[in-house]
Amino acid sequence: METVRNRLMVAVFLFVAAFLLLSARMVGLGFSPVGQSGEHWTRGLPAYQAKRVDILDRNGVVLATNLETSSLYADPKKVQNPEAAVRKLAGVLPDLAVGNLLARLKSDKRFVWVRRKLTPQQIYQVNALGLPGFFFQAEEQRVYPHGPLFAHLVGYVDIDGRGLGGIEYNFDERLKNPLDADDNLVLSFDVRVQHALRDEMERAVRIFQAKAAAGIVLDVNNGEVLAMVSLPDFDPNFAGRASADQIFNRATNGVYELGSVFKTLTVAMGLDSGAITLADGYDATKPLKVASYTITDDHPKARYLTVPEIFIYSSNIGAAQMALDIGAETQQAYFEKLGLFTAPFIEITEVGRPIYPAYWRDINTMTAAYGHGIAISPLQLASAVAATINGGYLIPATLVHEGEGFRMPGKKVFSPEVSEQMRALMRLTVIEGTGRQADVPGYLVGGKTGTAEKPGEGVYQKHATLSSFVGVFPMDRPRYLVLVVLDEPVGTKETFNFSGGGWVAAPPVGRVIARIAPILGVEPLANEVRGYQEVALLVSDIP
Amino acid sequence: MKPRIFHGIILSLMAGAALFYLKYTVEQKETQLTEMQAQYLEDQKALRVLKAEWAYLNSPPYLQELTRKYLTVRPLGYTQVASWVESASSTHLPLGPLTYASKYRLPAIREVAATASIPTPGRDDEP
Numbered sequence: 001m002e003t004v005r006n007r008l009m010v011a012v013f014l015f016v017a018a019f020l021l022l023s024a025r026m027v028g029l030g031f032s033p034v035g036q037s038g039e040h041w042t043r044g045l046p047a048y049q050a051k052r053v054d055i056l057d058r059n060g061v062v063l064a065t066n067l068e069t070s071s072l073y074a075d076p077k078k079v080q081n082p083e084a085a086v087r088k089l090a091g092v093l094p095d096l097a098v099g100n101l102l103a104r105l106k107s108d109k110r111f112v113w114v115r116r117k118l119t120p121q122q123i124y125q126v127n128a129l130g131l132p133g134f135f136f137q138a139e140e141q142r143v144y145p146h147g148p149l150f151a152h153l154v155g156y157v158d159i160d161g162r163g164l165g166g167i168e169y170n171f172d173e174r175l176k177n178p179l180d181a182d183d184n185l186v187l188s189f190d191v192r193v194q195h196a197l198r199d200e201m202e203r204a205v206r207i208f209q210a211k212a213a214a215g216i217v218l219d220v221n222n223g224e225v226l227a228m229v230s231l232p233d234f235d236p237n238f239a240g241r242a243s244a245d246q247i248f249n250r251a252t253n254g255v256y257e258l259g260s261v262f263k264t265l266t267v268a269m270g271l272d273s274g275a276i277t278l279a280d281g282y283d284a285t286k287p288l289k290v291a292s293y294t295i296t297d298d299h300p301k302a303r304y305l306t307v308p309e310i311f312i313y314s315s316n317i318g319a320a321q322m323a324l325d326i327g328a329e330t331q332q333a334y335f336e337k338l339g340l341f342t343a344p345f346i347e348i349t350e351v352g353r354p355i356y357p358a359y360w361r362d363i364n365t366m367t368a369a370y371g372h373g374i375a376i377s378p379l380q381l382a383s384a385v386a387a388t389i390n391g392g393y394l395i396p397a398t399l400v401h402e403g404e405g406f407r408m409p410g411k412k413v414f415s416p417e418v419s420e421q422m423r424a425l426m427r428l429t430v431i432e433g434t435g436r437q438a439d440v441p442g443y444l445v446g447g448k449t450g451t452a453e454k455p456g457e458g459v460y461q462k463h464a465t466l467s468s469f470v471g472v473f474p475m476d477r478p479r480y481l482v483l484v485v486l487d488e489p490v491g492t493k494e495t496f497n498f499s500g501g502g503w504v505a506a507p508p509v510g511r512v513i514a515r516i517a518p519i520l521g522v523e524p525l526a527n528e529v530r531g532y533q534e535v536a537l538l539v540s541d542i543p
Numbered sequence: 544m545k546p547r548i549f550h551g552i553i554l555s556l557m558a559g560a561a562l563f564y565l566k567y568t569v570e571q572k573e574t575q576l577t578e579m580q581a582q583y584l585e586d587q588k589a590l591r592v593l594k595a596e597w598a599y600l601n602s603p604p605y606l607q608e609l610t611r612k613y614l615t616v617r618p619l620g621y622t623q624v625a626s627w628v629e630s631a632s633s634t635h636l637p638l639g640p641l642t643y644a645s646k647y648r649l650p651a652i653r654e655v656a657a658t659a660s661i662p663t664p665g666r667d668d669e670p
Binding site: 012022046047048063066149195196199441442443518 | 548554592597604607618
């Protein structure tokens with residue numbers, strides 16, 4: 001009896017000890033502070049990671065984002081009565097290829113896509129049909145909330161989310177493999193500036209019935225592109241419906257003989273190389289005959305012109321003689337330094353190579369002085385003109401915003417003194433010369449017009465022009481450059497049937513500046529550009 | 544002897560009940576946590592949709608269309624911008640019965656403002 005009792009006591013003791021141990025552990029756990037005793041107790045919040053990160057503008061506005069959607073697929077083995085099912089589906093999805101789908105549903109496959117990326121309403125309707133054998137798969141759809149506004153820049157993706165154009169193509173890997181969920185790609189654009197530029201360009205294209213247009217707003221001091229438009233454009237949400245003409249990016253991929261805006265570069269290299277001074281001048285009384293060519297002026301003054309006069313009245317005769325004085329080698333060396341002989345660096349792949357003569361004869365040197373015989377993209381021109389007025393630095397244009405204070409590494413082309421003279425000259429062009437219609441009171445706009453005859457079959461076409469205007473503001477301390485190029489504009493009654501840059505491209509540039517200057521925080525100034533008066537004295541017919 | 548066994552049984556029952564209660568609570572919290580995590584994921588997705596919608600509804604072309612329809616506001620003119628420092632440091636501010644607006648504007652700008660008109664995009668001088 002005693003043995004039984006002892007054994008029982010041992011068992012009871014063991015159980016009590018075990019329970020006491022558990023109690024002690026429980027009390028211990030209850031009092032232990034969370035987090036200290038082990039990180040493995042806490043569970044982090046799951047972060048949603050889209051398959052492709054967002055693209056934002058410089059102010060954080062969404063330009064491209066991935067949204068969740070569903071795609072409808074079928075398992076043909078489980079589909080009963082395919083004919084009826086397809087008929088019902090066609091009622092919900094109107095443009096369904098009925099015959100094709102029916103054939104696929106009757107095959108021995110186990111997976112058949114019916115329709116990719118349905119709208120929420122379509123998903124609801126398909127669910128309401130209650131068809132057996134049809135299922136949804138979660139997918140992501142790339143959405144561009146601004147439609148065609150950034151078509152050529154941000155680009156577009158295919159149905160599987162692979163980048164096919166613009167930034168989407170160039171940064172495909174980076175967008176697919178971000179460092180974390182907040183690792184969005186921030187671009188240099190400002191959605192408000194982009195709209196102002198596109199809106200005014202669209203208006204100009206409508207009024208002057210232009211075939212196409214290209215426009216750029218560039219920060220001349222750090223190379224950031226604030227806006228870039230190519231018309232006609234397309235909606236990247238439906239990129240498949242766009243024509244090749246719409247997809248072509250005229251601002252970076254198209255190369256054109258841009259005409260008189262090149263005189264900005266000619267005068268700058270003349271001053272910088274010491275070949276000319278502002279007080280020099282050339283005879284422009286009659287057209288210049290070189291070999292079988294005749295160089296004429298669009299706005300003939302038929303007299304001796306000083307360098308400022310050649311610039312503001314855009315004299316081809318004067319610029320051509322200036323180029324001869326500068327010399328072919330020097331001219332080519334400056335073109336080379338300005339990057340006009342190579343495709344420019346930019347973060348999209350749609351970039352055109354410049355076209356220039358393989359052998360330079362005197363006539364090439366002379367026509368290049370006023371922008372004929374050398375074809376470059378509007379982007380290259382914008383960067384080159386920026387170099388003439390920003391203190392002399394050629395800064396490559398960039399589409400990526402690296403944060404305030406960042407500046408693309410530039411190289412020196414012109415001296416700061418030349419840059420200051422060019423500012424005065426460009427300001428004078430807008431006050432007294434061909435660019436008067438671009439002036440915006442208060443913002444000290446400077447600029448240069450360009451009217452190039454488009455090359456036809458062997459000869460230049462007199463009535464098919466490429467009209468452009470490059471404007472910079474505020475001219476006393478340049479910050480932004482606005483370039484607008486119109487392809488084959490037609491003059492209207494208001495422009496007295498003129499279709500030159502001063503008539504058709506300068507007004508939209510002025511309107512863009514009036515709209516974007518307050519947005520960009522440019523203060524209206526009352527002071528005139530330094531050196532402007534001195535330059536103005538060299539123009540004889542200013543009253 | 545008897546009370547000791549009795550105490551042991553009571554203690555075991557209590558410990559068992561407490562353990563069961565704890566396990567039950569933990570299970571409940573686990574379910575709650577899973578639900579919250581799922582909800583958090585859903586909210587993030589909803590947030591993405593809302594952000595995209597916000598960008599769409601605030602897209603400048605759309606806003607401009609709405610402004611054209613319902614408002615009479617025009618783009619900001621340069622005469623409406625003045626720096627406070629400049630105005631305050633300007634020593635030749637004319638004194639006298641000036642309105643608030645003209646008092647804080649540079650004289651030179653006032654001068655231009657009297658003669659210039661401010662362009663309005665997309666409205667006037669359409670052919």
